[in-house]
Amino acid sequence: MVNTKNPAKKTVKKKTGLLGIMVADAKVQKAVLARYARYNTTKMRLFSFTPSDIDWERKKITGLHRIDRNWKKGLFPFPDIIYNRCYEVNEDLIDRLEAVMGKNKCFNHINHLNKYEMYGHLSQSLDAFLPETIPYDKKTAADFLTAHKLLYLKPCLGNKGQGVYRVEMKESGQIHIGEHHIQSLFIAQDLSQFLEKMDEYLGSTPYIIQQGVNVRTLVDRVFDIRVLVQKNRAGLWSVTSAVSRVSYSGCFNTSLFEHMYATQDFLQYLYTPEKAQALMLSIHDVSLKAAECIETYGSLHLGELSVDLALDCDDRPWIIEVNGKPQKNLYKHFESYGTAYKLPLEYAHFLRNRPS
Incomplete structure (x- = not known):
């Protein structure tokens, strides 16, 4: 049993692999870990920690984990894999972690993405889908x-x-x-x-x-398409979900949305089933290529991102921007919600077992 008064007295041993989820604030440690633990289909043990929890001298990390249905602090070795959920992490910190753990053992190491840099990466292969x-x-x-x-x-x-x-x-x-x-x-x-x-x-x-793109609207309301792209248990990019956010009347910012729908259903409301299906295939294809471009040309190690698209009046998809830390609460009322939390853990399991 871990001593909560002095967690440094006992070190939690690795058994089936250890995954550390790094968060920015201790206040969210429990909530974040609880969500991912609920959908953990791997045999990896999970704990959450903040950058300030790292003891560099002893190469140990004080982290929160769940044991015997209780939330407790324990002292962990550096994990096999780190899944970064900090939004503005220092790159030097990641370099220092990987100097101990090994290269590419921390994914989504950079997730606060510079829009102009992303435009440069995307334009290598997707210029036809990008506003200038x-x-x-x-x-x-x-x-x-x-x-x-x-x-x-x-x-x-x-x-x-x-x-x-x-x-x-x-x-x-x-x-x-x-x-x-x-x-x-x-x-x-x-x-x-x-x-x-x-x-x-x-x-x-x-x-x-x-x-500016002359976008298609729904009864004079702007809508976008947010595609969640994640790596799967085989380490390959796949589309987890696509949702459409419909703005409030008079708003152009879809972050302030009034309604949200599964994009497949939403497009079938606007188009024939055949046309909707063709658009979905195009949207998936563009989103997957966007993830590949950003990772390849940006020299980033990513496990997930979301791609925001809009349709113009000729039904052409345009990439409006990409997000390196997807808002998963968007999918709470959709079937893909659990998968959004499960896949990063499966990708971590893939990384742990991949031959060096």
């Missing part, structure tokens, strides 16, 4: 807006649609700027006033400018 994207500066912003009329400005390291601006140049020359909502936050009378206002909004935060 450039780094923000005053000169390029003015030229880009004049050329495309509709733009989205996004922080390079944004999260959940925060700080995203929609910019549209009207035929009158007025420039309408919106945040979350299509309704204008500010109307600039010319390019000079537009750039001055964007300086105020963006400050020194690095931004990208993304060409």
Whole structure:
């Protein structure tokens, strides 16, 4: 039995493989571990820990685990595999961990993805499915807006649609700027006033400018398609789930959604069954290629990511962005919910048993 008052007194021994789930905050350790443990079909033993729980001198980690139906702290050796669930982890930390554990023993080591870097990786093979994207500066912003009329400005390291601006140049020359909502936050009378206002909004935060796509809507409401792509027990990319989020009326930000549906059902509402099936195949294909591109060209070791797509008025899928730390609570009311938690553990099991 592990002594909870002084967990350092006893070390938990590896038996069938040890998987450490690294989280950013001790407050979420129990909730995160409980979710994954519920769907653990491997024989690996799980524990959760934070970066501050690592004892580098003794090469031990103080972690939370479940034993005899109780949650307890124990002292663990460095695990066989680490599944990173921290959003902004220091790359030096991962390098230090893998120096002890071995290369590629920590997956999703980088999951707060830079949007412009991802655009560069994706454009290697999927340029036809990408809105044109450039780094923000005053000169390029003015030229880009004049050329495309509709733009989205996004922080390079944004999260959940925060700080995203929609910019549209009207035929009158007025420039309408919106945040979350299509309704204008500010109307600039010319390019000079537009750039001055964007300086105020963006400050020194690095931004990208993304060409606006004339997307298909549902009764004037914007919708997107979020595809969860994960590696399976064979170490291969597979599609776990695809859901469609329908925004509130007047919103362009689907992170603020009013309704969510399984994309297969949603597309059958909009199209014939044959057309819906063809679109699903295309969406799956683009999403899988996106995961492969990012991992290959970005030199990243990933086990999962989500791909956000939109359909234009010609039913062509466009990759809007990718997310390195998928929000799995989105799938709570869908059949894929359990699989979303099960597959990272199966992939970890694959990594542990893969020949070096």
